[in-house]
Amino acid sequence: MSDFDYDLFVIGGGSGGVRAARVAAGEAGAKVALAEEDRYGGTCVIRGCVPKKLLVFASEYRDMPAQARAYGWDIADGAFDWHAFREKLNAELDRLEGVYRKLLKGSGVETFDTRATIKDAHTVTLSTGEEKTARHILIATGGRPVRPDMPNAHLGMVSDDIFHLEKLPKRILIVGGGYIACEFACILNGLGVEVTQFYRGAQILRGFDEEARGLIADAMKDRGVDLHTGTTIVEMHRVGTPEAEAMGQAPVDDAQYGQPGIEEIGDGPVRVKATNGVIRDFDAVFFATGRAPNTDGLGLENVGLDLGRNGAVQVDEYSQTDVPSIYAIGDVTDRVNLTPVAIREGMAFVNTVFNGVPTPVDHDLIPSAVFTQPEMGTVGLTEEEAAEQEEIEVYCTSFRPMQTAFADAPDRVLMKLIVSKASRRVLGCHIVAPGAGEMIQLAGIAVKMGATKEDFDRTVAVHPTMSEEIVTMRSPTRTR
Missing domain, CATH: 3.30.390.30 (FAD/NAD-linked reductase, C-terminal dimerisation domain)
Structure with missing residues (x-):
């Protein structure tokens, strides 16, 4: 009889954690538990890859009527209904979360809908006060978008917030030049939002092929995204406050930015001053300036685990930490932050720990x-x-x-x-x-x-x- 409650306790119900848990239980025969404090499916299913791709599909229909007419179809332009789309989107996310829960249950994984933290090398504490022991602990808590360190950054939203908007803004400023910033700039532009994008670097999509990212930047501009490189925010304030008035008056009509359309989103529009001297009012400001691993308050200090760059859990090629019984996979390790990579890391972990086949993670040549x-x-x-x-x-x-x-x-x-x-x-x-x-x-x-x-x-x-x-x-x- 085991000295532990479980062979494996997984903290985090995203794609990597769920795959590792159900394969360890269903195929390797391990006794497994998993704790998730939010929704099952994690970033990818609930607030990342899946809803974002559905938004991409929705935004691409804007040009369809015009192209169809060029091919002889008598099709009129239409309008996008955010409420109708969001209702169906939420239903689909609910369905996918149910699939994840069903997969875990079908594999014999015991689940806890609560937060879990690490007490020692073999013990986790649930927010209910219960303690559970396990021979192995797998950290799969993912990552989160972060706001920049600047005054009034709380006035801006992050990627998670997009899916909860009651209505789309008419004008939005997107700050950032990475793939998340550029994807949402194209999405929102396609849905009819007037998009301005600031990026402090010389060209968007840093780290990708120079020629490829140049073509994308040109295409985004041609499609109506008002892209400013070498530009970032100097200051931002809520419109109507003395601080906003002291910044100077934003123009009410400027051909460079299109027609005025400020409306109430959240607590009202935001006035922004940029390094290029532009002062504009936006319904919303969207920060896509980086992500951080979810390690805060996880109790890693209780087992002496030092965090690496950006607060990531440090692991070796087998996803093992300096504490032999504790492993970590996915975005919380800040290696290659892609859902299929987290899943592969989870599978390699199961092979290494439960199947007796040491399997290093292969991060080479990932499409x-x-x-x-x-x-x-x-x-x-x-x-x-x-x-x-x-x-x-x-x-x-x-x-x-x-x-x-x-x-x-x-x-x-x-x-x-x-x-x-x-x-x-x-x-x-x-x-x-x-x-x-x-x-x-x-x-x-x-x-x-x-x-x-x-x-x-x-x-x-x-x-x-x-x-x-x-x-x-x-x-x-x-x-x-």
């Missing part, structure tokens, strides 16, 4: 997508990263795709391969196009397998498609 409009799919090294390591050939083409060119739309797509001159391996693949996320998943298999440029060349093209360009680029655009 990913940015759901801007157009989308970007990427795997492997950027051109800039690869050129720093070795001599490379760059194969690149940019063109107007058939579907939108026929409708006389300005959209352009990009297909790009980074190739090692020495080994001929494809070091990186970058796609900017509608459906780029779908394409990069398949290209990622080839890159992960170590395919060469000649392997791509030997593959017969599927015609007529955008993706055929990936296998028809014969001559390098440049060498570095």
